[in-house]
Amino acid sequence: MKEKSKTLSIKERGLASFESIMWLFTRLSALGMYALILFAMIGALVMGARNNMNLADVMRWSFMPNVTHVESTDVPDLEPWATPFWKLTASALLLVATAHGVHGLVVIADDYIVTEGGRKIVRLLSIVMMAGMSLMGLWIIWTS
Amino acid sequence: MGLKRDVSLATGLRYRGPAGYLTFILHRIGGLGMATFITVHVLASFVGGEVGAAINHIYENWAFQAFVFFCVLFHAINGLRITLLDLFPKLLVHQKEAIWIEWAVFIPLYALCLYVIVSAGLGG
Numbered sequence: 001m002k003e004k005s006k007t008l009s010i011k012e013r014g015l016a017s018f019e020s021i022m023w024l025f026t027r028l029s030a031l032g033m034y035a036l037i038l039f040a041m042i043g044a045l046v047m048g049a050r051n052n053m054n055l056a057d058v059m060r061w062s063f064m065p066n067v068t069h070v071e072s073t074d075v076p077d078l079e080p081w082a083t084p085f086w087k088l089t090a091s092a093l094l095l096v097a098t099a100h101g102v103h104g105l106v107v108i109a110d111d112y113i114v115t116e117g118g119r120k121i122v123r124l125l126s127i128v129m130m131a132g133m134s135l136m137g138l139w140i141i142w143t144s
Numbered sequence: 145m146g147l148k149r150d151v152s153l154a155t156g157l158r159y160r161g162p163a164g165y166l167t168f169i170l171h172r173i174g175g176l177g178m179a180t181f182i183t184v185h186v187l188a189s190f191v192g193g194e195v196g197a198a199i200n201h202i203y204e205n206w207a208f209q210a211f212v213f214f215c216v217l218f219h220a221i222n223g224l225r226i227t228l229l230d231l232f233p234k235l236l237v238h239q240k241e242a243i244w245i246e247w248a249v250f251i252p253l254y255a256l257c258l259y260v261i262v263s264a265g266l267g268g
Contacts, residue, residue: 024218027226027231030223030226031227033220053265054260055256055260056209056213059257060214063216077246084229098164101175101182104175104179108172108176119182129183131183133183133186136186136190139190140189140190
C-alpha cells in the first residue's frame with residue numbers, strides 16, 4: 001500500500017484509526033481546557049479575587065475550580081465558590097483533563113513499550129486509570 | 145523494519161534533536177510531572193483523613209509549588225503552540241519564531257509566579 005502524505009489536510013487524510021482520532025482530541029481538548037481555565041479565572045475575578053487572592057491562588061482555582069482550592073485564601077465567604085455551577089465547570093475540566101492526560105501517558109509509554117502484548121497491557125491499565133481518576137475526582141468535587 | 149534501540153540510556157538522554165527538541169522534552173516532563181502530581185493529589189484527597197492530610201501537606205512547600213507551576217505553565221503554553229501549528233499547518237514554516245514567542249510569554253509569566261510563590265513561602 002502506498003503511504004499517504006502527512007501534508008494532506010485532516011479532511012483528506014481521514015480519521016481512520018483510534019490514534020488519529022485521539023491526535024485530534026488531544027488538540028481540541030487542549031483548546032477546551034484553555035476556555036474552561038479562562039472562564040474560571042474570569043469567574044474568580046468577578047467573585048472578588050482581586051482583593052483577596054494572590055496570583056498563585058487565582059491560578060490554582062483556575063486550573064481546578066473546586067472550593068477547597070480557595071479555603072487557604074482571604075476570601076471571606078466561600079458560598080459563591082461552592083455552587084453547582086462551579087462544580088459542573090470543575091467536572092467538565094476534570095473529565096476532559098483526565099482523558100487528555102491518560103492518553104498522553106499512553107503516547108509516552110508507546111515510545112518505550114513496543115511489543116503488541118505490552119501495548120495491550122498499557123491500554124488496559126489506561127482504561128482502569130481513566131475510569132478510576134474520573135470517578136474519584138467527581139466524588140471529591142461533589143462532596144467538598 | 146523496527147527501530148534500532150541499542151544506545152545506552154545516558155546517550156538517549158543526551159540526544160539533542162533539531163529545533164524544538166528542548167520544548168518537546170520539557171513538554172513531556174511537564175506532562176509526566178502533572179500526571180504524577182494530579183494522580184497523587186486526587187488519591188490523597190479521596191482517601192482523606194490523616195494520610196491524605198499528610199500527603200496534601202507536601203504541596204504547601206514552596207519548592208514543590210514552583211515545580212508544579214513550571215509543569216503546568218510550560219505544558220499549557222507549549223501546548224497552545226502545538227495546537228495552533230497543528231490545526232493550521234500552513235503556519236508550520238514559522239515554527240522557530242513560534243518557539244521564540246513561546247519563551248517570551250512563558251519566562252515573564254513563570255518569573256512572576258515564582259516571585260509570588262517564593263515570597264509567600266519565605267515571608268509566611
